[in-house]
Amino acid sequence: MTNEFDVEIIERDDRSALFVVRGLTPAFANGIRRAMVADVPTFSIDTVRFVENSSVMFDEMIGLRLGLVPLTTPLDDFEVGETVTLALDVEGPATAYSGDIETSVPEVVPADENIPIIELKENQRLEFEADAVLESGKVHAKQQGGVAVGYRHLQRIEVVGDAPEFDEQEPNILRGVIETEDGELVVTDEFDNDLTQRYPGKEVEVVDVPDTFVFDVETDGSFTVDELVLRAIESIDARAAELEEKVSV
Amino acid sequence: MSYKCSRCKRDVELDEYGGVRCPYCGHRVLLKERARTVKEVDVE
Amino acid sequence: MMIPVRCFTCGTVVGEHWEEFKARAKEGDEDPAEVLDELGVNRHCCRRMMVSHTDLVDVVSPYQ
Numbered sequence: 001m002t003n004e005f006d007v008e009i010i011e012r013d014d015r016s017a018l019f020v021v022r023g024l025t026p027a028f029a030n031g032i033r034r035a036m037v038a039d040v041p042t043f044s045i046d047t048v049r050f051v052e053n054s055s056v057m058f059d060e061m062i063g064l065r066l067g068l069v070p071l072t073t074p075l076d077d078f079e080v081g082e083t084v085t086l087a088l089d090v091e092g093p094a095t096a097y098s099g100d101i102e103t104s105v106p107e108v109v110p111a112d113e114n115i116p117i118i119e120l121k122e123n124q125r126l127e128f129e130a131d132a133v134l135e136s137g138k139v140h141a142k143q144q145g146g147v148a149v150g151y152r153h154l155q156r157i158e159v160v161g162d163a164p165e166f167d168e169q170e171p172n173i174l175r176g177v178i179e180t181e182d183g184e185l186v187v188t189d190e191f192d193n194d195l196t197q198r199y200p201g202k203e204v205e206v207v208d209v210p211d212t213f214v215f216d217v218e219t220d221g222s223f224t225v226d227e228l229v230l231r232a233i234e235s236i237d238a239r240a241a242e243l244e245e246k247v248s249v
Numbered sequence: 250m251s252y253k254c255s256r257c258k259r260d261v262e263l264d265e266y267g268g269v270r271c272p273y274c275g276h277r278v279l280l281k282e283r284a285r286t287v288k289e290v291d292v293e
Numbered sequence: 294m295m296i297p298v299r300c301f302t303c304g305t306v307v308g309e310h311w312e313e314f315k316a317r318a319k320e321g322d323e324d325p326a327e328v329l330d331e332l333g334v335n336r337h338c339c340r341r342m343m344v345s346h347t348d349l350v351d352v353v354s355p356y357q
Contacts, residue, residue: 056350
């Protein structure tokens, strides 16, 4: 099986992307999705040593919140299992934000700085030291780099005739990306996700394009979408090579 | 084990014979103070 | 108590936008739907995290 994949990027941002891939089996499309969710490692706080916590929340509750804070992850510089030390010391009255967390490595910092961790009142104080570990999403959902990663068949719209003249047209809602008869890719937001807006007075048929998938990918800020997708493909590649090697013996 | 009386806010040392009662004001509700050691928590 | 860091359903970070949402929609007089659109909180799973949340720190803090 040596297919050529044809990738067309429709929207690309730092943290989200929408792209169409042709020449893919459903199994392979799902393989990519799963690799993005479970196989690309990210940094996440794993153990917390509380020096002082006189806030209204228990240590475990604050620990849980800290684990969910996304940390920027330079994957080239670290191996899975490596740790980075972080620390925070905030005294009330104030709110402790994720941006207040200090790290031992300047490349690993909270990806978002305005996440409230805990509101502290007069005489309350939060001080801790924490270890962030680089692990894959298989271990814990907090380690997933991909967030809301999904794919669907590309849908092709074919005009089959005119709608009956005096019929009230019902909305025909589609989401994501569609392909028109001339092979043009259109984001459904452009016509308010309703086909009757784009083809008023027409009768249309929607068919799935075989072996073509629209991916909708978002990251939590640990790295860019490009990095996430490429690393996921790399991990599939590495596992396929390993399988080939083991089977050929 | 160190406790704190919830009424008079004084530190109370409990022994096994005295029962649960503040020796200063007789109040029976005592609060356990947080240990001063560093507490390690695994994030799950 | 505090705004959850991430959306329960999809895992997007919603805590990041809470302070601005609170200032503009909860305490201000802007339309919550418009504020959420502007903040990029698009899915209805994430939107309900913000709309239905109440800060309870002030309520529990007197009880130490």
